[in-house]
Amino acid sequence: MNSNSRRSTRTFDLPEMRRVHYGRGCSSRLPEAIAELGLKRPLLVTSPSVSNGPIGRSVRESLGGLAIGVFTEVRSHAPAAAVLEAIEAARAYRADGVISLGGGSAIDTAKAVSMSMPEGVHDVDSLQALSLTGGMINSPLAAEPLPHISLPTTLGSSEFTHSFTVTNSATKMKDMYWDRRVVPQIAFLDADLAIHTPDWLWASTGIKTVDHCIEWYLSLGRTPFTDALVLHALKELRDSLPLAVGQERDADARQRCQIAAWMSAFGALNVVGGLSHAIGHHLGPRAGLVHGHTTSIVLPAVLEFNRPATVERQAALAAAMGSDTTGLDTNSSACQLISALNELIISMRLPRTLAEAGIWDADLSGVARAAMNDPMLRNNPRYVTLDDIEALLGSIR
Structure with missing residues (x-):
């Protein structure tokens, strides 16, 4: 060697x-x-x-x-x-x-x-x-x-x-x-x-699992083994989450979602999330939001921020989310990821802004300071400053 x-x-x-x-x-x-x-x-x-x-x-x-x-x-x-x-x-x-x-x-x-x-x-x-x-x-x-x-x-x-x-x-x-x-x-x-879990809670924890898949794939601590697991899990979640909520509420779809969640977390001793997780840990309790709602609000903005450092990987994630990237260059393909993510968020009736979640007054400066000290931040693929987080939080009002 x-x-x-x-x-x-x-x-x-x-x-x-x-x-x-x-x-x-x-x-x-x-x-x-x-x-x-x-x-x-x-x-x-x-x-x-x-x-x-x-x-x-x-x-x-x-x-x-x-x-x-x-x-x-x-x-x-x-x-x-x-x-x-x-x-x-x-x-x-x-x-x-x-x-x-x-x-x-x-x-x-x-x-x-x-x-x-x-x-x-x-x-x-x-x-x-x-x-x-x-x-x-x-x-x-x-x-x-x-x-x-x-x-x-x-x-x-x-x-x-x-x-x-x-x-x-x-x-x-x-x-x-x-x-x-x-x-x-x-x-x-x-x-x-x-099957008895309310749709809103299933959807919010489902989008949190999507966040696991995406942030682990983009993490500085990623591994080839977990890359394969989270890409497969993301495809399964893309297909099964919409079937697991609503009037039909398919129990078999919920079972597939559970398997996907297992796959998304199997390598937790080796790789963890980044900026979305760091913000979510503190926005949730300070604003009174469940973790899944912090994800649906924050993750698209985090992907936009991280795109310059992760364009090729975001393009791969877009394909896993079912986006048609035929004929598109890498950057254009990567841009499809946020569109696919927002479609999933909207289909499950999750909030995309703090206002949609009914949050009009939150200590966002306190959230930003706390997120800067969160252990997850060290795994983010792009260097982050306090000003960056404050700007991101301002964009999700």
């Missing part, structure tokens, strides 16, 4: 999951997964709407007579106060594992419980001390997290990642937590559960 070969050597880390069950009805195997992990006192972590609806009823039926604790107070964006309540509920129940049921906030809250219980977290300060903000960038957790089984009902893909965020109410920022052991050991992708 010559010196140039050595310099180009890279390593691809695999997620530390045991397995993924997928297919309609697979969640009936939940008791089997609980037994496999040796759990005697798992805590179910979910939201009131999921717990009280058909999804919650279906999961309780699958559990039969198994005794589990239940925490049903998950809140959007996983605010620290709700996360601490979940940790205390787990401690009071003497939980030896967690089961997340719902979307990204439920999964992130369960990850926080999994991490925090063995670490003795009792308050905001001890919780934040474990975050990247608190200095834990290269320091491993002292104790092994509790085992985690995930039953996602949206397309956020948190069930496949080794990180999560908790919203700090004092700073209105999302603190990020990272440890490769917080990924759930077992996940269930069951469209028979996901």
Whole structure:
């Protein structure tokens, strides 16, 4: 091997999951997964709407007579106060594992419980001390997290990642937590559960998964393996997302969307998003927007900003989105990406501006400053300044 070969050597880390069950009805195997992990006192972590609806009823039926604790107070964006309540509920129940049921906030809250219980977290300060903000960038957790089984009902893909965020109410920022052991050991992708998820939530998390695909393909940390996965996932999402919402609400299309979301997140230990994710982490909690709505508003403007550094790759993404680029030069082909993305956003009735989302007064300067310190920004393919972010945010009003 010559010196140039050595310099180009890279390593691809695999997620530390045991397995993924997928297919309609697979969640009936939940008791089997609980037994496999040796759990005697798992805590179910979910939201009131999921717990009280058909999804919650279906999961309780699958559990039969198994005794589990239940925490049903998950809140959007996983605010620290709700996360601490979940940790205390787990401690009071003497939980030896967690089961997340719902979307990204439920999964992130369960990850926080999994991490925090063995670490003795009792308050905001001890919780934040474990975050990247608190200095834990290269320091491993002292104790092994509790085992985690995930039953996602949206397309956020948190069930496949080794990180999560908790919203700090004092700073209105999302603190990020990272440890490769917080990924759930077992996940269930069951469209028979996901079919009950409201269209608006499915669409918003779907466009977030599209954002994963696009930003990973453009990321400075991209890999050939993840490139292939996200391009295939993007094509599947392009075809299946419109079928998964609306009056028809095709369960099989939702199952295909779940598989695409899995593909989009499989390499999360190796490559992450860029400017769109960095802004979304802070625009959401500050403006009261779900993450998917921040994506539908921000991603087209981010692609416009990044095009000078990514024109060839944006052209490839445009083709994956179904754009006819026959006879077009590379730059013109790349321009088709935003058009295809906007068509998908409009077809799913997602907002394209803050005004369309009903947001007239948001601390955009605070969002810009917070985004400049977000870890995701280092992966953006084009150098970003505070002025750049403020200008971008001004364009999406």
